[in-house]
Amino acid sequence: MSNIDELTRYGIVHLVPILQADSMEYMEKLFETLHPKTFLEIGTAIARTSIACATILDDVKIVTIEKNPEMASVARQNILNSGFADRITLIEGDAREVEVPDWKYDMIFIDAAKGQYQRFFERYSPMLNEGGLIVSDNMFFHGLVEHPERTNNRHTKGLIKRVQRYRDFLDQHPDYETTILEVGDGLALTRRKDDSHV
Numbered sequence: 001m002s003n004i005d006e007l008t009r010y011g012i013v014h015l016v017p018i019l020q021a022d023s024m025e026y027m028e029k030l031f032e033t034l035h036p037k038t039f040l041e042i043g044t045a046i047a048r049t050s051i052a053c054a055t056i057l058d059d060v061k062i063v064t065i066e067k068n069p070e071m072a073s074v075a076r077q078n079i080l081n082s083g084f085a086d087r088i089t090l091i092e093g094d095a096r097e098v099e100v101p102d103w104k105y106d107m108i109f110i111d112a113a114k115g116q117y118q119r120f121f122e123r124y125s126p127m128l129n130e131g132g133l134i135v136s137d138n139m140f141f142h143g144l145v146e147h148p149e150r151t152n153n154r155h156t157k158g159l160i161k162r163v164q165r166y167r168d169f170l171d172q173h174p175d176y177e178t179t180i181l182e183v184g185d186g187l188a189l190t191r192r193k194d195d196s197h198v
C-alpha cells in the first residue's frame with residue numbers, strides 16, 4: 001500500500017485508529033499553507049499522515065514515532081512502498097523515551113496515547129522551531145470530555161480526566177496559546193506566545 005486512499009481503506013478495514021476524515025483534510029490544508037520543512041509525528045499508526053505530508057510537500061523531512069511493533073512494521077512497509085523512505089524516518093519505540101533527530105521542527109503532531117499528551121508536549125515542545133505549530137488530536141475524546149457521564153468504565157473515566165487536564169495545561173500555559181477546533185475529534189493548535197510576530 002502506498003497511496004492515501006488505499007491506506008485509508010486499510011485503516012478502516014483493520015480498525016486502525018487513523019485520523020478522522022475531516023481532521024485529515026484539515027492537516028492537509030495546514031501542510032499546504034504552513035509548508036513545514038520539518039514535521040514530527042508522535043503516533044505513526046500506518047503512516048498515513050506522514051505519507052500524506054510527504055506527498056504534498058516535496059522538501060519536507062519527517063520523523064514519526066510508533067511504539068507498537070506490529071503497527072511499526074506495517075508503517076515501515078508503507079513508507080518503503082510510498083517511495084518517501086529518504087524523507088520519512090520511522091522510529092520504533094515509546095515516544096516518552098526514544099532518541100529523535102535533534103532538529104528544530106516546524107510542526108509537531110501529538111496523536112498517540114491520550115493519557116500521555118502532557119509528557120509528550122513537555123518532551124517535544126522545546127524542539128519546536130520559531131513560528132512553529134503543535135497540533136494535538138482527540139481533545140474531545142469522542143464527546144466524552146463534554147459528557148463524562150456517558151461511560152461507567154473506570155479506565156475510560158481516567159483517560160477523560162487526563163485529556164481534560166491536558167486541555168487545562170495548554171489553556172493555562174504561560175508560554176503558549178492554544179485554540180481548540182471543532183474538527184474531527186477536536187484538534188488543538190498551539191503556538192508559542194512570543195512567536196506572534198513571526
Ligand SMILES: C[S@@+](CC[C@H](N)C(=O)[O-])C[C@H]1O[C@@H](n2cnc3c(N)ncnc32)[C@H](O)[C@@H]1O
Pocket residue numbers: 017018019041042043044045046047048049065066067068071093094095096111112113116
Ligand atoms: C491514533 S493512532 C495514530 C494515527 C496517526 N497519527 C494518523 O494520523 O493516522 C495512535 C498511535 O500511537 C501509538 N502510540 C501509543 N502510545 C505511544 C507512545 N508512547 N509512543 C509512540 N507511539 C505510541 C499507537 O500504537 C497508535 O498506533
